[in-house]
């Protein structure tokens with residue numbers, strides 16, 4: 232059993248903890264938490280051992296009935312590997328602590344790529360993490376773009392990718408980012424940081440990205456245009472390619488899923504924890520071919536898509552399972568499977584009004 236310590240129990244850390252707990256080959260050693268607040272209570276209620284990130288606040292944990300298991304220093308010493316899910320920039324400050332204990336670590340996409348030896352996406356470059364001690368799981372947007380681009384890259388070649396990222400303004404718990412009523416070029420400089428970040432996974436790829444933020448907490452939406460080196464025979468071939476990707480949910484036209492709100496509703500109806508959507512959500516109807524150019528739109532649940540990638544990155548560091556083997560276990564244990572949407576598509580031919588049916592009979 233791989234003992235995994237999670238340092239930083241916020242939006243990403245709490246989801247990674249729950250995902251690790253579901254794996255047959257891993258266990259959660261404990262979680263590092265700084266503030267003794269409702270999220271700390273939630274960790275305690277879920278029976279995670281809580282370690283203090285800031286010793287000066289240890290009394291605050293005791294006052295709310297949380298019996299600390301130690302400090303983050305202890306957590307690092309007792310774990311086989313650390314998932315650092317602290318805010319952007321704090322991970323880099325933590326790296327010397329992990330080095331001191333010779334404990335390998337994963338970092339998140341808010342860190343600069345230089346924090347680790349490898350920037351990781353399970354679908355695109357799993358093998359590169361096998362000999363590493365420090366790995367950065369790329370950000371939610373970069374994860375979504377890597378999953379989207381990998382099959383195109385392999386099957387048709389990518390001459391040039393251009394992406395407009397309509398970014399959610401903040402996560403639901405980030406009350407400090409609102410209320411807002413605006414659409415803000417963010418970053419206003421072009422290209423945005425996302426293009427260079429995708430190149431940490433696909434070094435040769437020619438990609439330009441621009442970003443803006445809008446007042447929603449639900450999901451990011453990408454408008455993508457890719458010039459392919461080789462033209463697919465038919466757009467249906469591309470649709471089929473994505474239907475066969477394990478972490479891409481292709482949205483069939485009949486489903487009536489018209490935006491991030493209906494996607495979240497779908498996830499909640501499906502009983503997903505926290506309404507999480509781990510897959511890229513790609514509208515089939517938006518897949519369009521014009522000459523060598525492919526267009527499409529996809530939505531990315533920023534709180535969730537990096538979670539299975541963290542689990543796979545832990546296995547990549549171990550070096551015992553292949554990408555396909557690890558992804559299969561992660562998908563199965565988390566329940567990454569909304570293919571029931573496609574099990575219904577055959578019925579669309581019979582979607583006639585009662586009057587039409589009677590007329591035919």
Ligand SMILES: NC(=O)C1=CN([C@@H]2O[C@H](COP(=O)(O)OP(=O)(O)OC[C@H]3O[C@@H](n4cnc5c(N)ncnc54)[C@H](OP(=O)(O)O)[C@@H]3O)[C@@H](O)[C@H]2O)C=CC1
Pocket residue numbers: 238239240241242243244263264265266267284316317318319320321339340341342369370371402533534537
């Ligand atoms: N949120 C998102 O949409 C995504 C975020 N990421 C990346 O994941 C990383 C984490 O982001 P996110 O989960 O949103 O962050 P959160 O702010 O939600 O959580 C951060 C956690 O780290 C703790 N923390 C803060 N400062 C320190 C410190 N000095 N030492 C130890 N722990 C500390 C916080 O403690 P406390 O609250 O107790 O003070 C909290 O538990 C970032 O790199 C981010 O860019 C990647 C993909 C998507």
Ligand SMILES: O=C(OP(=O)(O)O)[C@H](O)COP(=O)(O)O
Pocket residue numbers: 340341370371372373398400401425533
């Ligand atoms: O990694 C993320 O986004 P990014 O890919 O746009 O950098 C997360 O959604 C965090 O974004 P934020 O920088 O708006 O907090």
